[in-house]
Amino acid sequence: QKTLTDRIDRIEVSATMAITAEALKMKAAGIDLADFGAGEPHFSTPAHIKAAAIDAIEKNFTRYTAVAGIPDVRKAVVERHAADFGTNYTPEECVFTAGGKLAIFNAVEVLINHGDEVIVPVPYWVSYKDIIEFAGGTPVFVETDEAENFKLTAAMIDAAITPKTKAIILNSPSNPSGNVIPTEEVYAIVRLAHSKGIYVLIDECYAYLSFSGPPVSGASVTEAKDHILVLGSLSKTYAMTGWRAGFALGPKKIIAAMSKLQSQSTSNTATFVQKAAVAALSGDQTCVAEMRADYIKLRDRILEGFKTIPGLTCTVPEGAFYVYPNIKAFLGKGGINTASELASRLLTEAHVVTVPAEPFGTHEHIRLSYAVSADVIDKGVQRMRDFLAKLS
Ligand code: PLP
Incomplete structure (x- = not known):
């Protein structure tokens, strides 16, 4: 055997x-x-974020919490997102995870069945392929043209959709190319997915590291909310890679499923990290x-x-x-x-x-x-x- x-x-x-x-x-x-x-x-990591974690430890804030995170951290996530992108998530539509990677992993685990296709624009972050394949799904790669700055359009996504397509992954700014999908294309892709009943997994790991304009989220297309899953990370935004702090925002049913999966794996993210995350998300963004x-x-x-x-x-x-x-x-x-x-x-x-x-x-x-x-x-x-x- x-x-x-x-x-x-x-x-x-x-x-x-x-x-x-x-x-x-x-x-x-x-x-x-x-x-x-x-x-x-x-x-x-900025001093005020470290201080919040140290304070939490000193106050013995070191026990288990709710699997999806303390109310304060879920509130801080949804309020930050609402302020920056005009979204209207409630804390019940948020799960706090041990890093953005786990948010992506758990989202794919609860959404993708054997044989489901997930559209992945090329070049892509290394982990998407393996995370999708681990779930039994099939990544469908959409090539982009380097001569066009790796530009991705809704028409390119449309051409890759089949009856088996369950989800699309968007990552802008991108790892590895640093390319930013034009805002109107992000919104068009989200609307396209919504009209076809396909989920858009929006990896916002680098959303705040956008150089040519304000940060953009596909989730701003609030009428498509039923089909949007925001997968966020504090790692790069706040220089917190080792803390393992990330989150997902999405329809209650999907978030509840991700929390259920988390309840049988990591349980809550480190308690004092959640306090540090509140300080990061609610504090001064300078x-x-x-x-x-x-x-x-x-x-x-x-x-x-x-x-x-x-x-x-x-x-x-x-x-x-x-x-x-x-x-x-x-x-x-x-x-x-x-x-x-x-x-x-x-x-x-x-x-x-x-x-x-x-x-x-x-x-x-x-x-x-x-x-x-x-x-x-x-x-x-x-x-x-x-x-x-x-x-x-
Ligand atoms: N998404 C992308 C595109 C990344 O590059 C990374 C990290 O390199 C992640 C998600 C996950 O980051 P973390 O798990 O540290 O939050």
């Missing part, structure tokens, strides 16, 4: 985590890396704007650096903190034939950590997270330039 289940054998270890592990080993061996691998802010302003500067710096590397081209990201340069010019040189081989050689020979394109659904790119210091950007770009120049 097989030891492991078929469903665990359907998925892979998260590719970004694999690269991070390799980089950690090299760092532990004393190697100085220019690390653009991990997708997390280089900022510390920290978010400050970090965003810094990301814009870092984006500009790395794009300027890339201009000094002959052969490397890159779309201009309008959000998140990733660049997704095209490395086609270097394939077939120096024994490198794939993005994975390039990323691997960059790591071992140039000591630059990047993530290759394959797990994001493309072949000719690498992803770099520029949530690092300006010094790391300068050092990393120089190392890439030297390494890539030697290839030809």
Whole structure:
């Protein structure tokens, strides 16, 4: 008999985590890396958020809570969303989860049956494919055109819908490309899904890291509320990746199912993290704007650096903190034939950590997270330039 289940054998270890592990080993061996691998802010969690957690611990706020979260945190989530996007969720339409990833995982587990199709625009965040396949669903990939800045339109989604389509995943700003879906297209996709009875899973992980205008949520199309599931995260917005704080907003029936699943798995998110989340969501939002302003500067710096590397081209990201340069010019040189081989050689020979394109659904790119210091950007770009120049 097989030891492991078929469903665990359907998925892979998260590719970004694999690269991070390799980089950690090299760092532990004393190697100085220019690390653009991990997708997390280089900022510390803002002081008022940390203080709220410390205060909660000191007041012994450390016991079990309601599985879906304390009333205060659910209220804080819905009020933040209402203020920023004009939505009208109630606390019963909110579940607080141990990170945005768990919100996505639980949403897919309660919505997707064997054989259901889920539309996923390419390039996509690595985990969507595995999360859908773990549930027994089939990801249906919608290709986008790099020459058009990876632009996604409602017409492209429409063309991919079949009688088996159960849901669409939207992620804007995107990991890995930093692309932002035009607001009118987001709304059109949501209306399209609603008219066809398909759910839209809106991953708002980077919603507040949008550079060219105010943050956008498809959930602002409130008449489509029955088919919208907002999957949110505090990780990037408030530099809280390790705290594991995320949430879902959606129809009561789906939220109740997600809470039921959570009641048999993680139970509530760490109690003091919920208090910290209240401080983050209800407190002064200046920290978010400050970090965003810094990301814009870092984006500009790395794009300027890339201009000094002959052969490397890159779309201009309008959000998140990733660049997704095209490395086609270097394939077939120096024994490198794939993005994975390039990323691997960059790591071992140039000591630059990047993530290759394959797990994001493309072949000719690498992803770099520029949530690092300006010094790391300068050092990393120089190392890439030297390494890539030697290839030809
Ligand atoms: N969605 C996207 C697109 C992400 O890039 C990430 C993290 O990298 C997440 C969701 C999940 O973040 P977390 O589980 O830390 O909230």
